[in-house]
Amino acid sequence: MSTTELELDITGMTCASCANRIERKLTKLDGVTAEVNYATEKAHVSFPEATTTDDLIRTVEAAGYGARLPEPANDDRERHLRTLRVRLIWSIALSVPVVLLAMIPPLQFPGWQWVSLVLAVPVVVWGGSGFHRAAWTNLRHGAATMDTLVSVGTIAALGWSLYALFFGTAGMIGMTHGWSLLATHSDGSGSIYLEAAAGVTTFILAGRYIEARSKLRAGDALRALLDLGAKDVAVRAPDGSEERIPAERLRVGDEFVVRPGERIATDGVVIEGASAVDQSMVTGEPVPAEVGEGDAVVGGTIGVSGRLVVRATRVGSDTQLAQMAHLVEQAQASKAGAQRLADRVAGIFVPIVFVLAAATLATWLLLGQPAASAFTAAVAVLIIACPCALGLATPLALMIGTTRGAEQGILIKDAEALERAREIDTIVLDKTGTVTSGRMSVGEILPAEGEDAAEVLRIAAAVESASEHPIARAIVEAAGAGIPAVSDFRSLEGLGAQGIVDGRAVVIGRAQLLDQWAASLDDDLRARFDAAQGTGATVVAVAWDGRARGAIAVSDTIKPTSAEAVRELRALGLEPVLVTGDAEDPARTVAAEVGIERVIAGVLPADKVDVVRGLQQEGRSVAMVGDGVNDAAALAQADLGMAMGTGADVAIEASDLTLVRGDLRVAADAVRLSRRTLGIIRGNLFWAFAYNVAAIPLAALGLLAPMLAGAAMAFSSVFVVLNSLRLKRFH
Template structure:
């Protein structure tokens, strides 16, 4: 796969199939409902080799297209469908979204802001004009002579100008032989307005002194030419404008988490060039450049510390509240904040390759995709409007045939058109997905696609890789057992000084622990005995001590005796799966150092949380049974599968699946990638390898296993929210259409109820922003206590 950067933005070429495909994301304008998104999607998919996914909530179209089709042709296709589309802007910075300083885009309102301002103006004017019309129609005592003509004067601008977006969309689709939800709205309001004009100018509704009462239901037998429906037309328009405005505003609020990810990146970097510090725009950084990060500054891009030591606050990126200490050779991530000393960092990844950009891309992809449950809603929305038009026509004819009168027939038919508009149906899934994935990004949980949500519902088994997942993945000193009469600190100091000369992971663990206690001594005559240990001369208090550290056989060959208590300590360490190193000098062994892959302090709590979610934890490892069982017992796992080769992990997952289990797996290494892909749900530690992250469905940015439980909880809650939204939308339409057809709903009440259903779906989805992790950080807990 390769990436092309052109004047029209960044496209990704995916090779290996029948033909090369490129991916692009278009910003789509003019959509007013889910039916619009379906229409655009169908048009694009009719092009040879094109696969498109149009999302109404995010107003974007993700398109894969062959090389013989240009992006401009895709835009033209969208425009032919009656909508607008724009190509992505050229990349200008690390995240390809920050305009450079002085860019006119920074001085003008964004298109989204301008659209919201226009909608707000239309809503306010329509509301001000509508209130007197509705009040006069609902309160007969206020109906003075010629009140109906004042109502017409006030209502005409609302129905013509205020509802213009609905009329324009309906006409655009009509020209292409399509019907959408706007068709229902436009037909309903224009029918109410047209009938009122007929009644006023050609019927008896315009005579002086005419009054009529406001009714929630229709009454058969009334003279249709004596009634006007101006209050229904203006109220429907105002309610729907309000619903659309608050939908648009809420969508922007829901996407705040993703925008916050993009905004976290630094705008400038202080680069070292020819020994001088030079401030340059972030987009000028290249791999290999060295840049300075002072205390309080944001790390410009991913890199490795060249000099200096400090603490880095990664809470905005990972959700982890405790700053991480970094020194030379340690990796740092762009968008984290330096809270300590001065650092010089060498850039290793820039632009779209940085962790921040990759995180944001994963969130965008998840928000733009569609789950099976959403595809069902889209299919229903696609056929819903024609069915409603048939029902409305049938309602009109039925009322006339049974002698209900023109007034009753017309009122019931208009109510059907208005109440049936399934805007809530189109918003149900994408709104919940937008908010849920955004909240996940804030907590360090990156959900790769919407279908992942449906997987979490049925998962009953959680397979956990041991190294790097349940354990830290690095060897650390676990215990120091001194011989009788020996000082543990002296044993560690001499062993650590000797082992400091070795590069072996066990030696590094001992040396690091000793270095934390005291400065290490100088070593001379160092010798590494392959597979057995090390020996050398350690300078202590002006004297030289010959120290041997390693397996018991090495010390025995060197003439050192091993006391029985140290033999027992060595055997006990081996029995529980740890690595034991015997240390001796001056003719005898002086202590045993126990080194092990330390269990993460949060792993036991995480396992408890997984059990609470109804999941059975299984420990999967290539280590021997003894080591695996020791770790499992400490964290509370009953099921252990040990001694598994990396290539056999996939077979273990398949065997569990054949046994009827729905399997999730958490891993972090290259050897876990295939198993993560095979599992029904794969979760990768963000501290792991790129291969594991690419194969997984969910990425846990922090290396904390507790976040896996939060990921399952958030996914399940998002799915529950989607189902609640869909139930409301379906139940609302199923219950309301018959009521309207039976004449039990005034069109104005129907319009208010329809608008409320969309607002309800949006508000219900926004509740996901309050999702709290099981184990909040100290800052989150303090904030919660303040509230």
């Protein structure tokens, strides 16, 4: 049965238990799975054909919340933030006098309690209206959330105060004898809690405002990333004339002009001109890269110097920029295992708190304590216990960490990748394109006796022209123009390739491949073949019509940053292992230069999976870094797959992390960022749990006044926000 996936924007959530409740409602539908993220306010839903989008939206609405398909505008969240700010400012202005009058006896004048009542009622009723509205909505659906706790607690405090003022002993004294000072009696009938009702509302409003502002700002970098594309573009017509059109009208194959200072409208290949291009928005690399004819460019980057003519190769949602944004959003919608536990706790937390509050009230009364003291302790329990911090612990840190990673050229696929990154102790590095530049060049042509070197290169290039392998590209570039056509091309994984050129059956690749074709190298060619390999070059043999005709030595340059990257990986406690399909000698030459001790050479693509699996069977937790099609299976097998963004799409799809910049040091940065983000998440969860474990008993024992409980509860959410924001400073 086929399924469809989509995201819904969710409105009306106020805590983790709201998200948990919506998730439960959605998953009760046949064949539907859902993950609801409180921080991003989105639901990622997978559903069968029998279920419609309207069914999903109605289910969310039936639970008392709002749902809609995603919209690019962010006006609703901005408007909600402005509303919260206005309520908070007025609540602070009205609450401060109430708190000061209650806490500082010298300020208390005759009738001060009635002034406090006039000031406190608007705060509780209007300032806290969002809590009361949500609590009523949930009550109608037979549910309870954090808003229920706050609403019941503040209304109870206000209600008790009204009773004390109008019907209690002290209240009667005040009404009978005019503006007399309210006295608190031992039976508690004269106690008022206006400062608690107003203070708690204001503190929680402040926490809610900071939380909403942080959630909104945490996504700013991602939204900025999506806005980086050019708005219009100069398209070149076949006659050389130019026309400016909206960028969204570009099509694959269109040629467009990029002048200095302009953004490149979409992904493409330079067909004319040269320029330095600022690619920092996708790679995190501050130094502009020089590009010329034949080089690929990424939409959203900026041409710094010369004029370019670019042929569009990808448009719309297929561009690298769009795919980066999609990966970041996908990661932000995911949940770590620890967060799933927190969500389950939050789902049952509120009912437990009501039971604890009722038990607190009953216990105090049974022990013969004053009703006011029993009431105070029960209200404090209601207010102190809030699952908000639990709900924010993972998603907010994940939002900031993944967005910061995108700014640095690191794309994290999901939260589980972060958890795996913490455990890895071994990192497998593919050689070509990862440790080395992958930009190979022909160094030497070794013709067999009686053969022409140019002809060997020409025939080899004809076969390799159908391949995307770096060695193949180097041979084709060396041959230049005049390469004949190839037919019946076939790639032989890890061994080479074959095809028909000018009516001749040609094979090119390893010496073993020629042995299989009964076209082995003669002694002289074998000696020169081995000597070239000994210099660190990769050597491929060429044969046709049943005879070895020569060999071509291709060399690759080690990236200047690879040695430093290996040192950084070792400093993180990882053992690097170099894996390559190349022969032993060139592989060890490269490994020695960058500081890698363990080398596994002559590995076929299928064997890379076996190498990773073998390391895992040794008890190691393995990360794999690669960039080619032949790395995809090993990337998927590894505990943590890291694909170079300069590589093949299938490798990127199979990986857990994508390193946009072709610099191995980014792999070390990715591990550091993953570990830092997961550390922040675990710290958030620890303090969120520890806060409730410590605070609820204090409140139940009467050691925490309701107003202080409200302040502590708001601070728990603020702490999670501030702790998560530390990730913005990651470099």
